[in-house]
Amino acid sequence: VAMTSFDVARLAGVSQPTVSRALRGDSGVAPETRMRVERAAAELGYVTSHLGRGLATRTTRRIGIVAAELTDPFYAQIVERLQSELEQAGYRSVLFVDRGDDAVTVHELADGSLDGVVLTTSCLDSAAPGALSARRMPFVLFNGDVDGVLSDAAVVDNFGGAALVADFLVQLGHDRIGAVFGPDCTSAGRDRERGFRQALAAKGRPLSPRLTTRVPISFEQGATSVQALMSHEEQATALFCTNDVLALGALDAATRLGMRVPEDLTVMGFDDINLASWARFDLTTVSCDLARLAALAAELLLKRIADPQGYHHRIVVPTELVLRGSHAPPPS
Amino acid sequence: VAMTSFDVARLAGVSQPTVSRALRGDSGVAPETRMRVERAAAELGYVTSHLGRGLATRTTRRIGIVAAELTDPFYAQIVERLQSELEQAGYRSVLFVDRGDDAVTVHELADGSLDGVVLTTSCLDSAAPGALSARRMPFVLFNGDVDGVLSDAAVVDNFGGAALVADFLVQLGHDRIGAVFGPDCTSAGRDRERGFRQALAAKGRPLSPRLTTRVPISFEQGATSVQALMSHEEQATALFCTNDVLALGALDAATRLGMRVPEDLTVMGFDDINLASWARFDLTTVSCDLARLAALAAELLLKRIADPQGYHHRIVVPTELVLRGSHAPPPS
DNA sequence: TTGTATGCGTTATCAT
DNA sequence: ATGATAACGCATACAA
Numbered sequence: 001v002a003m004t005s006f007d008v009a010r011l012a013g014v015s016q017p018t019v020s021r022a023l024r025g026d027s028g029v030a031p032e033t034r035m036r037v038e039r040a041a042a043e044l045g046y047v048t049s050h051l052g053r054g055l056a057t058r059t060t061r062r063i064g065i066v067a068a069e070l071t072d073p074f075y076a077q078i079v080e081r082l083q084s085e086l087e088q089a090g091y092r093s094v095l096f097v098d099r100g101d102d103a104v105t106v107h108e109l110a111d112g113s114l115d116g117v118v119l120t121t122s123c124l125d126s127a128a129p130g131a132l133s134a135r136r137m138p139f140v141l142f143n144g145d146v147d148g149v150l151s152d153a154a155v156v157d158n159f160g161g162a163a164l165v166a167d168f169l170v171q172l173g174h175d176r177i178g179a180v181f182g183p184d185c186t187s188a189g190r191d192r193e194r195g196f197r198q199a200l201a202a203k204g205r206p207l208s209p210r211l212t213t214r215v216p217i218s219f220e221q222g223a224t225s226v227q228a229l230m231s232h233e234e235q236a237t238a239l240f241c242t243n244d245v246l247a248l249g250a251l252d253a254a255t256r257l258g259m260r261v262p263e264d265l266t267v268m269g270f271d272d273i274n275l276a277s278w279a280r281f282d283l284t285t286v287s288c289d290l291a292r293l294a295a296l297a298a299e300l301l302l303k304r305i306a307d308p309q310g311y312h313h314r315i316v317v318p319t320e321l322v323l324r325g326s327h328a329p330p331p332s
Numbered sequence: 333v334a335m336t337s338f339d340v341a342r343l344a345g346v347s348q349p350t351v352s353r354a355l356r357g358d359s360g361v362a363p364e365t366r367m368r369v370e371r372a373a374a375e376l377g378y379v380t381s382h383l384g385r386g387l388a389t390r391t392t393r394r395i396g397i398v399a400a401e402l403t404d405p406f407y408a409q410i411v412e413r414l415q416s417e418l419e420q421a422g423y424r425s426v427l428f429v430d431r432g433d434d435a436v437t438v439h440e441l442a443d444g445s446l447d448g449v450v451l452t453t454s455c456l457d458s459a460a461p462g463a464l465s466a467r468r469m470p471f472v473l474f475n476g477d478v479d480g481v482l483s484d485a486a487v488v489d490n491f492g493g494a495a496l497v498a499d500f501l502v503q504l505g506h507d508r509i510g511a512v513f514g515p516d517c518t519s520a521g522r523d524r525e526r527g528f529r530q531a532l533a534a535k536g537r538p539l540s541p542r543l544t545t546r547v548p549i550s551f552e553q554g555a556t557s558v559q560a561l562m563s564h565e566e567q568a569t570a571l572f573c574t575n576d577v578l579a580l581g582a583l584d585a586a587t588r589l590g591m592r593v594p595e596d597l598t599v600m601g602f603d604d605i606n607l608a609s610w611a612r613f614d615l616t617t618v619s620c621d622l623a624r625l626a627a628l629a630a631e632l633l634l635k636r637i638a639d640p641q642g643y644h645h646r647i648v649v650p651t652e653l654v655l656r657g658s659h660a661p662p663p664s
Numbered sequence: 665t666t667g668t669a670t671g672c673g674t675t676a677t678c679a680t
Numbered sequence: 681a682t683g684a685t686a687a688c689g690c691a692t693a694c695a696a
Contacts (some may be wrong), residue, residue: 001468004455004672005673005674012681015682015683015684017675017684017685018681018683019683020675021682028681029682030681030682033681033682044465047439047442047443047444048673049443049444049674050388050445051674052444052670052672052674053675054383054672054688055384055387055675055687056688057674057676060383070402070408070412070415071412071413073405073408076402076408077402077403079427080402080429082401083427083429087429090439092426093424093426094425094426095415096418096424097416097428098414110379111379111380112379112381112382112383112384113382113383133333135333136333186583193692225677247613251609251612252610252611255612274403278551278584279584279585279587279588280583280584280587280612281612308585336690337689338689346667347666347668348689348690349666349668349690349692350665352689352690352691353665356691361665362666363667365666381689383690384672384688386690387674387688387690388689388690388691389691389692390672417670497687
């Protein structure tokens with residue numbers, strides 16, 4: 001079932017380059033010739049070879065997406081949005097899963113099989129962005145900044161969003177406020193933590209270290225954090241989890257421990273992922289229009305591919321509080 | 333930053349084919365030569381071109397995964413598992429999202445950029461499997477059969493699993509049993525429905541049409557189904573949703589309607605996705621080891637790629653009931 | 665063990 | 681408007 005443009009050419013009675021031109025809709029092909037070629041191609045079930053075209057054009061219409069495990073609903077959601085945006089622009093997505101062990105090397109991304117890369121898991125000190133940059137490989141950072149590398153980025157107002165949470169909790173009257181932070185190696189994690197701490201400090205309510213923990217991001221870690229924090233004698237009345245996945249885990253653990261949310265414990269998240277609005281969670285959180293963020297990231301990347309020399313852009317998407325059912329004033 | 337094996341060859345003082353051989357670990361290369369080549373390659377930051385290699389070997393080490401939207405946690409989970417299995421075997425995954433509009437055409441899959449395809453969304457009458465088969469393109473069906481096409485497939489015992497649910501509900505004492513079925517165009521949907529109906533009929537409890545509905549598969553559809561079914565005067569006391577995503581939607585709607593699960597309503601699902609075990613859902617469901625199913629599908633596909641002429645295999649994975657907290661005897 | 669020559673399937677450049 | 685020819689970057693058969 002081998003099929004090349006030569007076969008089509010023979011059947012249509014033209015030369016191979018003419019087949020290439022006709023099938024691509026190149027101008028300067030006689031309408032009648034084009035017809036013949038298209039008919040021949042259809043008859044043979046011919047499909048242009050991706051490899052042949054790629055080698056000749058030095059382009060692949062493929063984008064690498066580096067994400068965490070898709071069992072993390074945050075990543076499932078943004079990969080879905082990125083793939084959709086890229087597909088609409090005629091690009092296919094190659095999925096690279098960063099399972100934390102630095103297994104995604106630059107070699108895999110820079111073997112000429114990709115026109116560009118979306119990085120969604122980069123830390124401040126990650127090597128990939130710098131390496132891609134050095135190779136002139138187009139890439140964009142999704143909600144992340146990296147030290148010392150000029151790059152395009154679409155990021156959330158992480159600092160401001162976290163500050164909104166702090167102000168809100170104080171306003172509700174909470175005094176014993178706890179927090180579950182994610183790793184501080186990412187700019188998102190760092191900024192959310194800083195925003196929260198600074199806003200609390202500004203209200204004269206500095207965060208107690210004993211009501212604070214830092215864990216890898218996962219549903220399970222969110223759950224175990226609650227168990228740990230709630231075993232103190234001085235229990236928090238409100239808990240800020242720096243992202244929704246941790247918050248959902250916290251809600252789950254609270255349920256298992258027989259605590260009522262929000263009567264016994266206020267839980268707040270960040271991201272407003274799909275699950276947050278489900279009735280069983282009804283999570284009060286910080287929304288940042290992830291769909292728009294993905295669209296912006298895709299757009300930045302495609303612009304970079306089209307114009308490798310252009311100025312770099314860093315777009316910040318604003319945040320807002322979404323009040324649902326997981327918050328309340330502290331129990332009296 | 334263009335870099336070819338010729339550049340490496342020149343720096344190492346050898347011919348281009350020698351570079352190819354040395355870097356691939358081909359036998360018959362002098363250790364000292366190999367050293368020189370490797371050093372030169374490292375110095376230049378050379379990476380073998382995927383397109384060049386692909387064109388020469390007629391192989392790409394890439395697999396297409398056709399799945400539904402990743403916001404469906406079932407698909408997020410299986411794509412994650414498939415990607416992981418394929419990655420371990422040295423293959424990368426290209427993600428194709430079937431958004432229901434038949435947008436994934438065979439042309440996209442058969443342009444020579446993929447060594448094989450995993451189909452997870454095929455209906456009984458889908459065109460893709462037959463077309464891939466005609467083109468001798470390796471593919472495997474994930475939990476699905478297709479009419480009239482010889483193919484490899486890893487499927488769940490859908491019929492048996494659904495029968496387990498029927499027997500269990502009857503045993504619990506339920507009399508007014510309802511069901512939310514998915515589309516009957518897939519073999520999984522069809523078999524689950526048949527298994528459930530036949531097992532109920534065998535117990536002398538045929539399914540009442542008024543307590544039955546058929547909807548596309550999504551969280552939202554599961555929710556609206558409950559609203560519809562529960563507005564009858566004759567309310568069901570137990571509801572079988574033919575997959576967990578529908579069941580989670582049902583739970584969500586039940587919560588919104590102020591119904592208690594399982595006191596007022598028993599809800600059962602099928603698949604045992606990750607979310608089913610979260611405390612906030614605690615869904616009683618049918619488990620079928622999705623991780624194993626994904627591993628089997630990947631294995632079948634890789635075997636097919638290695639031996640295109642081999643016999644086709646259809647592997648059926650058994651099911652078992654997982655009793656959690658969403659079931660109870662009917663309210664008296 | 666290594667080098668030479670060729671082919672993989674396209675697009676692009678140049679003639680005609 | 682079309683055809684001949686040369687890349688694109690690699691692997692492979694063959695020669696040395």
